[in-house]
Amino acid sequence: MKKIFLSLFIVMSVFMNVRADEGMWIPMLLQNNEKEMQEMGMNITVEDIYSINNSSMKDAVVLFGGGCTGEIVSDKGLLFTNHHCGFDWIQHHSTVEHDYLTDGFWAMSFEEELPCPGLTAVMLKKMEDVTDRVLAGVEKSTTTEERAEIVKNNIAKIIEETSATTDYELEIKSFYHGNKYYMIYNEVFKDVRMVGTPPSNIGKFGGDTDNWVWPRHTGDFSIFRIYVSPEGKAVEYNEDNVPYKPAYHFPISLKGVEEGDFTFVFGYPARTNEYLPSVAVNQEANVIYPVSVDLRGKILDIYNKYQEKDPKVRIQYASKHAHLGNGWKKWMGVIEGINNFKGVEKKHAFDKAFTKWANYSRSRGAYLELIKDFNRVYAEYEPYRLATTYLSETALQIEVLTFAANFNALAQVTKDTPQEQIDALVAEAREAAKVFFKDYYQPIDQEVAAMVLQEYINNQPADFRPELLNTIVEKYDNVQAYVDELFAKTMFASEENVNNLLDNFKASKAKKIAKDPALMAYKNVMDFYFTNVRPNVAKISNEISELQRIFMRGQMEFHAEQNPDKMMYPDANFSLRVTYGKVGGFSPRDAVHYKHYTTLDGIMQKENPEIYDYVVTDRLRELYETKDYGRYADKDGSMHVAFIAGNHTTGGNSGSPILNADGHLLGLNFDRTWEGTMSDLIYDPSICKNISVDVRYVLFIIDKYAGATCLIDEMTIVE
Ligand code: ARG
Ligand code: ASP
Numbered sequence: 010m011k012k013i014f015l016s017l018f019i020v021m022s023v024f025m026n027v028r029a030d031e032g033m034w035i036p037m038l039l040q041n042n043e044k045e046m047q048e049m050g051m052n053i054t055v056e057d058i059y060s061i062n063n064s065s066m067k068d069a070v071v072l073f074g075g076g077c078t079g080e081i082v083s084d085k086g087l088l089f090t091n092h093h094c095g096f097d098w099i100q101h102h103s104t105v106e107h108d109y110l111t112d113g114f115w116a117m118s119f120e121e122e123l124p125c126p127g128l129t130a131v132m133l134k135k136m137e138d139v140t141d142r143v144l145a146g147v148e149k150s151t152t153t154e155e156r157a158e159i160v161k162n163n164i165a166k167i168i169e170e171t172s173a174t175t176d177y178e179l180e181i182k183s184f185y186h187g188n189k190y191y192m193i194y195n196e197v198f199k200d201v202r203m204v205g206t207p208p209s210n211i212g213k214f215g216g217d218t219d220n221w222v223w224p225r226h227t228g229d230f231s232i233f234r235i236y237v238s239p240e241g242k243a244v245e246y247n248e249d250n251v252p253y254k255p256a257y258h259f260p261i262s263l264k265g266v267e268e269g270d271f272t273f274v275f276g277y278p279a280r281t282n283e284y285l286p287s288v289a290v291n292q293e294a295n296v297i298y299p300v301s302v303d304l305r306g307k308i309l310d311i312y313n314k315y316q317e318k319d320p321k322v323r324i325q326y327a328s329k330h331a332h333l334g335n336g337w338k339k340w341m342g343v344i345e346g347i348n349n350f351k352g353v354e355k356k357h358a359f360d361k362a363f364t365k366w367a368n369y370s371r372s373r374g375a376y377l378e379l380i381k382d383f384n385r386v387y388a389e390y391e392p393y394r395l396a397t398t399y400l401s402e403t404a405l406q407i408e409v410l411t412f413a414a415n416f417n418a419l420a421q422v423t424k425d426t427p428q429e430q431i432d433a434l435v436a437e438a439r440e441a442a443k444v445f446f447k448d449y450y451q452p453i454d455q456e457v458a459a460m461v462l463q464e465y466i467n468n469q470p471a472d473f474r475p476e477l478l479n480t481i482v483e484k485y486d487n488v489q490a491y492v493d494e495l496f497a498k499t500m501f502a503s504e505e506n507v508n509n510l511l512d513n514f515k516a517s518k519a520k521k522i523a524k525d526p527a528l529m530a531y532k533n534v535m536d537f538y539f540t541n542v543r544p545n546v547a548k549i550s551n552e553i554s555e556l557q558r559i560f561m562r563g564q565m566e567f568h569a570e571q572n573p574d575k576m577m578y579p580d581a582n583f584s585l586r587v588t589y590g591k592v593g594g595f596s597p598r599d600a601v602h603y604k605h606y607t608t609l610d611g612i613m614q615k616e617n618p619e620i621y622d623y624v625v626t627d628r629l630r631e632l633y634e635t636k637d638y639g640r641y642a643d644k645d646g647s648m649h650v651a652f653i654a655g656n657h658t659t660g661g662n663s664g665s666p667i668l669n670a671d672g673h674l675l676g677l678n679f680d681r682t683w684e685g686t687m688s689d690l691i692y693d694p695s696i697c698k699n700i701s702v703d704v705r706y707v708l709f710i711i712d713k714y715a716g717a718t719c720l721i722d723e724m725t726i727v728e
Pocket of ligand 1: 215218331
């Protein structure tokens with residue numbers, strides 16, 4: 010018995026004792042971590058980081074563009090984020106004549122800053138625990154469905170009531186898988202302008218080849234600015250708007266980092282799943298990701314082939330490529346990491362230990378069957394998850410199909426539809442067409458279509474395929490024949506045809522749109538999804554959420570028994586978090602050790618004018634050769650480019666400030682190491698590291714490379 014207890018304890022403690030460098034913490038509750046942070050080297054208090062009544066660092070951190078983080082670095086609302094976070098906007102403003110992707114862009118005055126309609130920066134103003142109010146009316150006997158209904162209604166009610174008392178935008182988010190709820194008050198800035206970006210061969214140096222990999226040499230930053238009305242209100246773009254005066258902006262440190270230094274990262278991690286049962290981790294890493302990796306790899310091969318041939322196509326598909334490629338590569342890393350780390354086995358041991366623990370007390374009855382239930386439900390889930398994955402990674406990757414969907418409303422128009430409604434629909438479709446054709450290259454789409462449909466047919470059983478695919482199998486010689494016909498007959502693959510349609514639109518044309526093979530294909534695929542897949546996915550994922558809520562509660566109870574004074578951290582959910590850890594290299598495998606920083610020398614070593622990802626401009630080479638680094642050089646005389654530390658970050662943390670013991674800016678977080686990408690499922694501090702660009706390299710590029718010294722003058726620099 011003693012032995013069982015001992016081994017149980019060891020297994021539990023592997024997962025339960027949250028290690029110093031693991032965790033993404035809610036800033037409002039950071040008092041719990043203050044002692045540990047200070048013991049690790051922090052010189053400030055958590056009140057300096059997050060304060061409701063006084064200005065604090067939280068007033069300088071924003072959710073950028075709904076998916077990344079940015080930080081304010083001047084009293085004129087100047088904002089740093091990553092190059093890859095600003096990428097869509099850089100591309101948006103780029104043309105063959107003004108190719109900011111290739112050449113970079115620097116506004117030398119406020120007038121030259123470029124508006125980005127639709128881009129937002131969201132700043133958290135305050136946060137409060139509303140768990141009791143959200144769960145009011147939930148009883149022991151409440152069923153899962155009733156609970157969901159109660160929670161939904163309570164949330165709507167609380168938001169409505171509170172809205173009357175505040176100008177801020179409100180959201181209520183679930184934490185700990187539905188065990189806690191917080192209401193968040195946000196200020197949403199809607200006039201954010203592009204100020205500067207290095208050329209891609211700096212901002213994306215290493216490209217997708219080096220993505221997710223250490224050692225890294227990417228100058229992954231871009232610069233924006235928040236504007237507000239002259240009265241200081243967060244409003245939409247207006248010529249009269251003025252630069253925002255923040256309550257706080259980050260001082261920038263030129264001191265650099267050394268091994269063992271305390272750092273923390275403040276930002277918006279999107280999603281993690283650290284508390285899953287083994288069956289879920291296995292499904293993710295060994296069933297779903299391999300499919301996505303395979304399909305995306307094949308699409309990317311097609312993109313590459315055409316992008317290499319034509320510079321216009323390279324720009325058109327740059328962003329699409331980066332988006333597909335990012336998940337593709339990350340998931341490869343996750344699969345490898347989970348396997349090397351024996352992640353599924355470790356989770357399995359934990360599941361067993363958890364069930365044993367549940368057995369020791371009658372009060373833990375709710376947890377006894379959990380793992381068994383998870384196993385059953387995830388098995389039911391698998392075919393539907395695969396179906397969803399195939400759908401999104403194949404049919405929905407055919408651009409002409411998803412574009413055709415924009416015309417569905419026009420296809421329903423009749424002679425009774427009021428003219429102004431028709432005009433509005435035409436205007437909407439025209440806008441969609443403009444965006445679409447700017448970045449559309451039909452030969453790519455046609456080749457992708459044939460490939461993905463073939464994959465869909467080969468890998469999904471007939472009853473898990475949209476009827477369209479079964480028709481292709483029955484009626485056409487091969488998939489290619491169908492695809493050729495589709496592209497020959499649809500009007501949506503040609504800008505001219507679409508413009509013709511919209512210029513002379515009449516209700517009588519609705520029928521023709523409805524019969525277009527691309528729109529019909531899209532609808533067929535979506536009908537199948539909404540009838541055969543979605544209802545099952547919804548039902549099963551509700552069951553899973555419910556089990557996960559209980560599992561999470563159980564893990565928290567156990568943890569509290571072991572560690573009364575350190576909470577468990579909630580999974581990431583796109584809310585503001587603080588994570589901390591020390592600077593340091595690591596050893597991913599036998600005989601290999603990585604240093605904690607890279608330098609400009611490494612860029613010169615990687616330089617290759619033949620390979621797009623490794624081109625170095627003459628200007629950068631010149632600065633390197635003359636060692637013209639000014640005050641941005643490290644004390645060792647070299648130019649440091651990037652560094653790694655043990656901060657627990659994830660997607661969404663890109664662009665986050667990485668700060669030193671005094672809360673001064675050291676760099677911008679932008680990635681993780683290949684070996685550690687599994688950290689969204691299992692965090693292992695020995696290999697999970699975050700990668701940041703050294704802020705001294707950022708300033709060096711702004712100042713010495715681009716000569717945008719006026720921007721440096723705005724900042725507060727600590728030498
Ligand atoms: N891997 C990083 C993140 O997940 C950076 C992605 C952008 N860089 C790239 N080469 N695609 O977002
Ligand atoms: N590159 C990621 C991002 O864009 C960060 C990460 O996943 O580590 O947020």
